[in-house]
Amino acid sequence: MSPRDDIPALKGQDGEGSVQVHQDPSMKIEGAKVFSVYGKGGIGKSTTSSNLSAAFASMGRRVLQIGCDPKHDSTFTLTGHLQPTVIDILREVDFHPEELRPEDFMTEGWGGVMCVEAGGPPAGTGCGGYVVGQTVKLLKQHHMLEDTDVVIFDVLGDVVCGGFAAPLQHADRAVIVTANDFDSIYAMNRIIAAVQAKSSNYKVRLAGCVANRSKDTDEVDRYCHTVGFRRIAHLPDIDAIRRSRLKKKTLFEMDDDEDIIDCRAKYVELAECLWAGTEPLAPGPMPDRDIFELLGFD
Numbered sequence: 001m002s003p004r005d006d007i008p009a010l011k012g013q014d015g016e017g018s019v020q021v022h023q024d025p026s027m028k029i030e031g032a033k034v035f036s037v038y039g040k041g042g043i044g045k046s047t048t049s050s051n052l053s054a055a056f057a058s059m060g061r062r063v064l065q066i067g068c069d070p071k072h073d074s075t076f077t078l079t080g081h082l083q084p085t086v087i088d089i090l091r092e093v094d095f096h097p098e099e100l101r102p103e104d105f106m107t108e109g110w111g112g113v114m115c116v117e118a119g120g121p122p123a124g125t126g127c128g129g130y131v132v133g134q135t136v137k138l139l140k141q142h143h144m145l146e147d148t149d150v151v152i153f154d155v156l157g158d159v160v161c162g163g164f165a166a167p168l169q170h171a172d173r174a175v176i177v178t179a180n181d182f183d184s185i186y187a188m189n190r191i192i193a194a195v196q197a198k199s200s201n202y203k204v205r206l207a208g209c210v211a212n213r214s215k216d217t218d219e220v221d222r223y224c225h226t227v228g229f230r231r232i233a234h235l236p237d238i239d240a241i242r243r244s245r246l247k248k249k250t251l252f253e254m255d256d257d258e259d260i261i262d263c264r265a266k267y268v269e270l271a272e273c274l275w276a277g278t279e280p281l282a283p284g285p286m287p288d289r290d291i292f293e294l295l296g297f298d
Helices: 045-058 086-092 128-141 182-198 218-227 239-246 258-276 288-295
Strands: 033-039 063-068 114-117 150-155 173-178 205-212 231-235
Touching (some): 033 045, 033 182, 033 258, 045 150, 045 173, 045 205, 045 239, 045 258, 063 128, 086 128, 182 218, 182 288, 205 218, 218 231, 231 258, 239 258
Parallel strands (some): 033 150, 033 173, 063 114, 063 150, 205 231
């Protein structure tokens, strides 16, 4: 047997040189609007995802957030604690999912948001795509997706390998969190390329980007104008967001002050925009050298 004899044949390419397998049709998430949140490591994806989940919940939507990071800290502002990961719990039962109950791997957070941490393989081993696949399989086996309006995948860093691009197989729209700086926009450009590759075989399309922790948006907007992308929200760099993380709370649980009220409104506006449906964007990612020319400094 050759090294790839056990890989199902691809019906099309997921990008040049791809050896990814296609999603099992039985694992398709149906009935819910599915969003995958990507961005440079440390840019605030988990903060964005959790506050977005809380915003959807405040609108009366039934929300499921899935953290896709071995740190398993995506949902702790919703639940107030770090919960165990799906992969760790499966390991405890020797990978017999029939022995698990929903409460073993899912926690109800603020506003009724259901929270799952997929986790990931030990460093340097395994594949994040397997972990995402097993998590969705487990949720479907326990019928946890049947009464859900919104699913949010909060995805590890700016890793866009086959494994951590796996949530794109389930998503309707991908949202990129960025900042008004070169490194964040460079990462966004690569993520755009990954989503565009996936969109050739899956329903996922780009919704736009969220400028986070940024006083200004001029560089983000210049990039978007150049490639045909769109900024759909702007969250300024304010101390209230940092304090909410330290308190293990979303902004929706924090005591009212002017900044917090304003930021909540921005998250609700973003949730309303995504719920209403965004125009499917097809920007053309730039070659690396061209980004240096566009955003670089003398």
